[in-house]
Each structure stands twice: as structure tokens, then as C-alpha cells.
Amino acid sequence: MVKVAVLKFPGTNCDEDVHHVLKNVFFVDSQIVWYKNFSLNGWDAIIIPGGFSYGDWLRAGAIAARTSAIEELINARDIGVPVLGICNGFQILVEAGLLPGALLPNESGRFVCRWVRTYVERPRGPWLSLTTEGYEIHMPVAHGEGRYYIDEENYQNILLKSPLIRYAKGDNPNGSVYDIAGVASEDGLILGLMPHPERSSEDLLPPRGFRPGGRIIFESLVYSLKRGW
């Protein structure tokens, strides 16, 4: 049976939502793991959910990124365990250097909470295995510090060779460069994104005009852990 760890830090608040979706929507065995008790052994995948770890102090994700739990992930990046960072989880992965770039306070200076249309480029790896080039994913965002930044050179040399999730034209909620909503390692094993797939995996949740797009990410994981990617 597939087992997924949902990593919890002080201030994480989307852990129960991710756990609920894994357990009740996709029937995946998952466990919320307190960061101090986390060790890499025995997990088929690791999800770092959203929230406000350590109160977003210093910078969002900066303190969690220096905990032993994340350092273990950094040291084990080559062992092939899929890692997904959602929202604050994405901020943690970026602060830890597991994904390139940085996340800055929104251009508007405000917390933004709404549904957006995104699409996938160069899908690879376990989190996007059931998608195709240009596949549209509808999800909500809810963040104050989601403005992705990367310089031109690294954008050309790293991001354009890796899987990407972009906001659709006109749907960039935070001023991210190149409309970037999510980035991945070149092999797609580590994915981080600002929108919330766990809040868009059930038919009841999307407002008019949107679909529960986040499903495809969890479906891809379940499929990939059985069949490979």
C-alpha cells in the first residue's frame, strides 16, 4: 500500500485538507507527520502543505527550510522520492534551495484568495504524469507572498528545461515573472506550486466556470506510484 507523509510544522494549517483528500477522495494511505518526528524511511511520497510555518517570520518558509526534516530532504534529493510543496510548502522548498527562484510579497501588497486557471508545460515526473502539454488546471490561490522571481538567465537555462505550471493569460494573481505558478526539478520529482490542488479535488468546491483541477495531480501520483513515471 502506498504511503504518503504530510509534513507539519508549527503554523502549517492545510495538513488536514491534504490528508482528507488523499484518504477520502483518492483512498491513499497517508499520515500527518510532525516535523520533529519526520524521517525519510518508508514513505512513497512527501507532501509539504500550506500554512504559515513559524508565522512567516524572517521570510515565508525561511525557518522551516533550516529544520532537520527539510535538511534530510535536501540530503536525499537523489533517492527518488516524489516531493510536493503546496503554497507555504513551495516557499519552503524554494528557501531550502530544492527548487530555483524565490517567492516575494505579492505585487498588490495584499493577500490574494481566488480561483485561477493554470496550464502545464513540459509535464514530466510523478505529479504531472497524467497531463499533457498545455493541460489546463483550475485551482484556488490563497497567499500573501506568492510573487515568483527568477532572473532571465536561470529562467532560460533551468526553468525552460523543466516542467512548469503557469497562470493563464490575465490570471496572474500576484505579479510572478513569466506568469509562473509552479516549478519543478528537471525530472519533475520535486514540484512546488502556489495554488492549492487539495482545495480543488472535489466537485462541490469550484465556483461557476471552474473545474476541480487539482485532482489530476493526486491522480498522477497514484498512477505513477503503481506504474512508474
Place this chain on the structure above:
Amino acid sequence: MTFIHRVEIIITNKKGVKDPEGETIHKHLILRKGYNVVHNVRTGKYLLLTVSASSEEEAVNIVKEMCEKLRIYNPVVHDIEVRIRG
């Protein structure tokens, strides 16, 4: 004759006003990573201004007066330092 001066404003909580952000950075990052020589961390807000004035002293005085008049800091809880950027 006026020159452009770079003036810094640093705003921190007064001694005695708790600074939970500084305490968190100190306890959960700095001390946990073994930097026991660091005894205290105070966070704050930093502003860098470019100011036209005839001298550095005048530039600092203009900014100091502005900070009071516009309440750039809250004197009830904040300390403020205004200085020329070296």
C-alpha cells in the same frame, strides 16, 4: 549648493516591547544551529531615502523632522535611528 545624500531610517521595537519575530529567528534558527554567541535578535524596518540637502547634517535633520511629523515610526513602541549611509 545642494547634493544628493543617502539617508537610512531603521525602526525597531523599544527595549521592553516584545519582538516575537526576532525571538523566533533567534531561538528556532540561530541558537538551534549552534550560534550560542548570539544573545539577542531584534527585527525592524529599514528605509533608504535619497535626499537633496546642502550637507549631510541637514539631510539627517530633514529626515528626522519628517519622521516626527509624518509619524514614520510610532514613538509609543518604536526606537528610530536616522543616519547617513556610509
